[in-house]
Amino acid sequence: MYESLNIELEQLKENNLYRELKKIDRRDGARIKVNNQWLIDFSSNDYLGLTQNKLISHSIAQGLDQYGNGAGASHLISGHYSVHDELENLSAKNTKMEKSLFFASGYIANLSFMTSVIKKEHYVFMDRLNHASLNQGVFFSQAKFSRFNHLDYDHLELLLSKKKQLTKWIITDGVFSMDGDIANIPKLVQLCQKYNAYLYIDDAHGYGVLGKTGQGILEFFSDKKMINTKDLKRIIYLNTLGKSAGVSGALMNAKKEIIDYMTQKAKPYIYSTATSPALAQGIITSMQLVKESHQLRQNLALLIHLFRTTLKIKDQLLESITPIQPIVLNSEKKALFASLELKKAGFFVPAIRPPTVEKNSSRLRVSISANHTQDNIKALVTILNQVLA
Ligand SMILES: Cc1ncc(COP(=O)(O)O)c(C=O)c1O
Numbered sequence: 001m002y003e004s005l006n007i008e009l010e011q012l013k014e015n016n017l018y019r020e021l022k023k024i025d026r027r028d029g030a031r032i033k034v035n036n037q038w039l040i041d042f043s044s045n046d047y048l049g050l051t052q053n054k055l056i057s058h059s060i061a062q063g064l065d066q067y068g069n070g071a072g073a074s075h076l077i078s079g080h081y082s083v084h085d086e087l088e089n090l091s092a093k094n095t096k097m098e099k100s101l102f103f104a105s106g107y108i109a110n111l112s113f114m115t116s117v118i119k120k121e122h123y124v125f126m127d128r129l130n131h132a133s134l135n136q137g138v139f140f141s142q143a144k145f146s147r148f149n150h151l152d153y154d155h156l157e158l159l160l161s162k163k164k165q166l167t168k169w170i171i172t173d174g175v176f177s178m179d180g181d182i183a184n185i186p187k188l189v190q191l192c193q194k195y196n197a198y199l200y201i202d203d204a205h206g207y208g209v210l211g212k213t214g215q216g217i218l219e220f221f222s223d224k225k226m227i228n229t230k231d232l233k234r235i236i237y238l239n240t241l242g243k244s245a246g247v248s249g250a251l252m253n254a255k256k257e258i259i260d261y262m263t264q265k266a267k268p269y270i271y272s273t274a275t276s277p278a279l280a281q282g283i284i285t286s287m288q289l290v291k292e293s294h295q296l297r298q299n300l301a302l303l304i305h306l307f308r309t310t311l312k313i314k315d316q317l318l319e320s321i322t323p324i325q326p327i328v329l330n331s332e333k334k335a336l337f338a339s340l341e342l343k344k345a346g347f348f349v350p351a352i353r354p355p356t357v358e359k360n361s362s363r364l365r366v367s368i369s370a371n372h373t374q375d376n377i378k379a380l381v382t383i384l385n386q387v388l389a
């Protein structure tokens with residue numbers, strides 16, 4: 001057995017697909033210390049720069065003082081603190097949904113939903129570029145599924161029109177994690193109404209960034225009056241906190257029946273120790289900060305604009321209004337080479353390769369944060385213009 005694992009590992013190395021764990025010593029603003037070297041960090045999902053925010057750290061510290069280190073039990077036994085409840089109520093209020101449920105991570109939240117609410121006899125339609133946790137969840141649900149071409153809602157409609165199952169799900173990322181583009185939620189809502197389907201949105205990368213108060217892709221489209229409160233009845237909305245909120249965890253927001261059902265039936269939720277109440281307290285502070293961070297969102301938008309307008313290689317840069325700015329170089333080798341050259345120049349921009357992205361679409365994923373200065377962006381663009389010329 002060990003031998004066959006070794007053979008596979010060697011194959012990954014030969015194909016430039018082996019991933020090294022990098023040792024991170026510290027983060028400090030836009031800088032990161034990787035394997036003992038300080039670099040300007042363009043690798044994180046810390047879009048608002050809250051991972052280092054002291055108000056959040058103090059709130060967690062205060063929570064540790066008040067509640068101790070851990071929850072001590074699973075939610076249904078005796079690990080569900082009133083602060084967990086407070087957090088869930090805040091999320092329901094922010095998202096204008098009936099109820100919310102807090103999970104230790106987005107991955108677990110997705111698996112929990114797909115393996116409880118989605119049944120074998122349901123039918124699922126998934127965007128081809130959905131996150132791995134959604135794909136895995138649907139696979140575990142045992143429901144039949146089709147993948148539609150990325151953001152191609154004509155293709156989706158063609159598939160929808162052919163399926164007669166009573167319960168249908170459309171599942172999509174809000175902001176696509178490796179491409180940075182966004183799902184057209186109003187169009188998906190319209191298709192859900194026409195074909196009597198439900199919509200599951202994983203907005204891991206939209207929360208904090210999109211919408212007037214950073215509430216994500218639903219707020220973004222509701223600001224534009226393209227969706228309304230009535231539409232929420234068909235929507236399950238997941239915001240993941242490990243990105244913009246700067247802490248780990250995720251909140252599932254939906255109709256009361258969905259949340260009540262998951263509390264009873266979602267095994268990864270039920271048979272797992274509850275997340276520490278101190279962290280829940282920190283998340284409440286973080287969610288309040290996200291709401292108030294208008295200035296950070298404005299800075300971020302300016303930095304994204306600066307990056308896109310000054311980078312010379314336009315045709316490899318994907319269309320994106322979000323902090324995720326991918327430059328597709330196709331071959332793994334090219335992406336790795338470019339990432340290495342950037343590192344030599346003092347920038348950490350990861351090369352993203354299969355299986356995270358499809359074959360022959362390896363890329364540099366430039367991730368912009370409110371922590372960056374205009375000078376950071378200008379310096380990165382200068383070196384990118386040289387390396388990719
Ligand atoms: C779209 C999407 N959903 C879910 C997750 C998993 O979330 P978490 O990191 O909280 O487990 C990720 C992780 O990066 C993601 O990009």
